Amino acid sequence: MATSLGANTYNRQNWEDADFPILCQTCLGENPYIRMSKEKYGKECKICARPFTVFRWCPGTRMRFKKTEVCQTCSKMKNVCQTCLLDLEYGLPIQVRDTGLDIKDDVPKSDVNKEYYTQNAEREIGNSDGTRPVGLLGKAPSSSEMLLKLARTTPYYKRNRPHICSFWVKGECKRGEECPYRHEKPTDPDDPLADQNIKDRYYGINDPVADKLLKRASTMPRLDTPEDKTITTLYVGGMGDTISDAELRNHFYQFGEIRTTTIVQRQQCAFIQFATRQAAELAAEKSFNKLIINGRRLTVKWGRSQAARGKEAYQDGVSEMGTRLDPVPGLPGALPHPLLWKKTLPLTTSIWTLVHLLMS
DSSP states (O other): OOOOSSSOGGGGGGSOOOSSOOOOHHHHOSOTTOOEEEEEEEEEOTTTOOEEEEEEEOOSTTOOOEEOOSOHHHHHHHTBOTTTOOBTTTOOOHHHHHHHHTOOOOOOOSHHHHHHHHHHHHHHHHHSOSSSOOTHHHHSOSOOHHHHHHOOOSOOGGGGOOOBOHHHHHTOOOOGGGOSSBOSOOOOTTSGGGOOOHHHHHHTSSOHHHHHHHHHHHTOOOOOOOSOTTOOEEEEEOOTTSOOHHHHHHHHGGGSOEEEEEEETTTTEEEEEESSHHHHHHHHHHHTTTOEETTEEOEEEEOOOHHHHHHHHHHHTBOTTSOBOOOOTTSOOOOOOHHHHHHHSOTTOOHHHHHHHHHO
């Protein structure tokens, strides 16, 4: 049994003895028959420096072994995974989450203040029901538009891949396919993402991954409202085969009265027509880049007017059903638009002259 690496053994009754770690779905892996090794008081927490129970496991085939890095108390205070230190609800770094929720949780960094802060947090965790985080995070609003746009909806198992083989980079690896490490070109060492610190990620400062996501949030596209006030239809794409008409109506019904709902299974999309323009604008604002149904992030755009769709179909040679019409050989070309006749033909042109021009 490992003991504390520090000298604060007087507070040994508060050392952590857990039965299962607090992990996100990505770190846990896709293997349903996972095996874990448990070491009681195996290491010190990298944040509060108190011994805790260390868990080690392999998340899947051709993946690297992972282990818990912080204790469960530090994990519950920030509502993060014990391994990757990403938020359990959104899958985002702490700095991005705190910026989206507009909170600033100043966790002390000195040893004495950190120990006092941790003990108070443990007391608050013990008095709570365990369903919500404690501290300022528990009092923060439950959602944010920026967080809903940046949140990851599916696990990113690519993050569990092995590290790059240093011998292969030097041209000296002799294991071949049996090498447990990746044989890929390493990233640029000057890249900010190559220099990450676990404490900076936990405290939410100088996190290069968070800086990248915040810059992406500032440049995300916006959904411009069309000038045509008669458009009250929204286009919903990327539905797949698992989303039904009732599920779409349950989401959009909260914004106003729905006139019609049309689902095009072949294109995996739907058209939601609202009774008023105000309801359509509210639905577009609340659903753009934030609509997630059955774990799928859906695309929301404004529909086009009938006049615009007819004009584009005429220019592109596409029928109303969306199929392209190829010209039949041997037949005369298409008739010009009636408005073009008045501009190109003189008033004295007879119908026979017009037919002769079309046949030539």
